[in-house]
Amino acid sequence: MxxxxxxxxxxxxxxxxxxxxxxxxxxxxxxxxxxxxxxxxxxxxxxxxxxxxxxxxxxxxxxxxxxxxxxxxxxxxxxxxxxxxxxxxxxxxxxxxxxxxxxxxxxxxxxxxxxxxxxxxxxxxxxxxxxxxxxxxxxxxxxxxxxxxxxxxxxxxxxxxxxxxxxxxxxxxxxESTRPSRTPLPVLRPVLSIQPDVVPPFPVLDAITPPQQQTSARLGDTLLLTGHHLAGDTVGVRFSHPLWSTPVLRPATVVSASRLTVDIPNDAAAWPAGTYAVSVVITDLDGNEHTTPALPLTLAPRILGLTPNPVARGPGGEVTLTAAFQPRARPDQRVALLLNGRELPAPARATPVDTLAFTALDVPPGDHFVRLRVDGVDSLLIDWSQNPPVFDVSQQVTVT
The missing domain is CATH 3.30.2000 (STM4215-like)
Structure with missing residues (x-):
């Protein structure tokens, strides 16, 4: 003040x-x-x-x-x-x-x-x-x-x-007021102690962790889900995506009442990149179903190849790159290629594709890192399997 x-x-x-x-x-x-x-x-x-x-x-x-x-x-x-x-x-x-x-x-x-x-x-x-x-x-x-x-x-x-x-x-x-605040002495002998119960009495999902400290999951990954009261007779994980008409329920492996794992199938045609809503569905012997509040999960695209690499600049400094990736990009998804700090929007398309060509103008010669962005989710440029983490050289293109 x-x-x-x-x-x-x-x-x-x-x-x-x-x-x-x-x-x-x-x-x-x-x-x-x-x-x-x-x-x-x-x-x-x-x-x-x-x-x-x-x-x-x-x-x-x-x-x-x-x-x-x-x-x-x-x-x-x-x-x-x-x-x-x-x-x-x-x-x-x-x-x-x-x-x-x-x-x-x-x-x-x-x-x-x-x-x-x-x-x-x-x-x-x-x-x-x-x-x-x-x-x-x-x-x-x-x-x-x-x-x-x-x-x-x-x-x-x-x-x-x-x-x-x-x-x-x-x-x-x-x-700020010039009047002093009232500051009583601290309590010397408390006569009442209250300890709140911070563990909820119902199933709750606290976190979804992709493997190897990744910021997003990818097709084929195994996710670790942590929370409270996640055990039951039948436990599944429900995935919802804006492009799906109905959610998908995947079987889960219960590690303990607070931990379970679930696999994302390596199905590039059915599972689009983007943001999912994930919740745990627990069913007891009487058929009663309990569903946790949903948490967001981002599924990142994976760049499979960049051609040509190296790529030669045109007369005006332009370059054209073709990116092969998974999962397929659907017509109503926003796709862009990130060349260092430049965003190159993808051309319009009428059907799901797994290959797109991008053209950038005035690209300087040298090595450039490339990311693919689908509905706001970027491909993983950092290789978290290394210690310390390093940039993934497979997502680097050389401009000559």
Missing amino acids: SNSLSIATVTAALRTLLFNHLQVDTPDVSVTTLPPDKARGRDATNHQVNLFLFQVAQQASLRNMDFPPRTRSGESGVPPLALRLTYLLTPYSPSDDDVESHKLLGKAMNVLHDHPLLGANELRAAVPGNDLYRQAERVRITVDTPTLEEVSKLWTMFQTQYRISVVYQVSVVLI
Whole structure:
């Protein structure tokens, strides 16, 4: 949280931010923080942006909340003063040319649009002695859209002619209370002890672990599922995929009441890549079925080959790679080839395919790692079977 200089700090930081960016294209610009009736002098002939703070309101969502580390468990303190600052931004141009004013307004709005957050360094340098930059909440700048009646009342209050303006809100600004918090002594002899039971009384699936610390599973992998109360007379694992009309139930091998394993079949035609919902289905002798809440599992594609490799660049530096992979990509799946940090979308297709050609422009010569992305799930570029893990060289292509 911060001290009482916070309001002045925000105003000064906004003024500096606007001036530093506007003076690049408009050298004679000045940024002022005056009331609208006093902002523009009669003899002024330069470009000007006036930033006027006309409203300070409390942030209702934070007004009754204690903030650590001011208070600990069992303590009470005065909540900080959480404020929302509202500014009126008005442009002026030489000879009161409306077109020039509109240009300046557009530049100023673009600056604040590109800088929606006031950074710690900007706040630290704004006003000596402030500590607003240390508060946990970020100071955000958002444009506001008051009604025409509200804008009219604002300008009428200052008894000056209306000028095109825009309203911005800056929040949240937290000013720490100077009142001390209440800190009672710790309990010397507790007379009551409560130990919660953290083990749920019903079947729960806690985690799904692919082999070899992989981030995703692949076809043919054996998964380790851990949780609570997973044993039963008949135990299966239910897989659901957005492209399936009905889920698939696979038999599970029970290791213990908290651990079981299940195999993903090596069926490239039936099991598409992507994100699955996985749950454990437990059936007792009476036929009662218990299903755990589902957890997500990502099934990654596997690149089987890249041709040609090495690949020669064309006259414009372009290269075309053909990737063979499994499982097959269906027509309604999003597929892309990632060449280092570049994403190359796959062409449209009418049927499931396991081979696609991708073209990249302006590819520099050298070695490039390649990944295949299907519905947001990438092929495994890291070989987790090695210690330490290394990049899989089979997913590397040489451009000449």
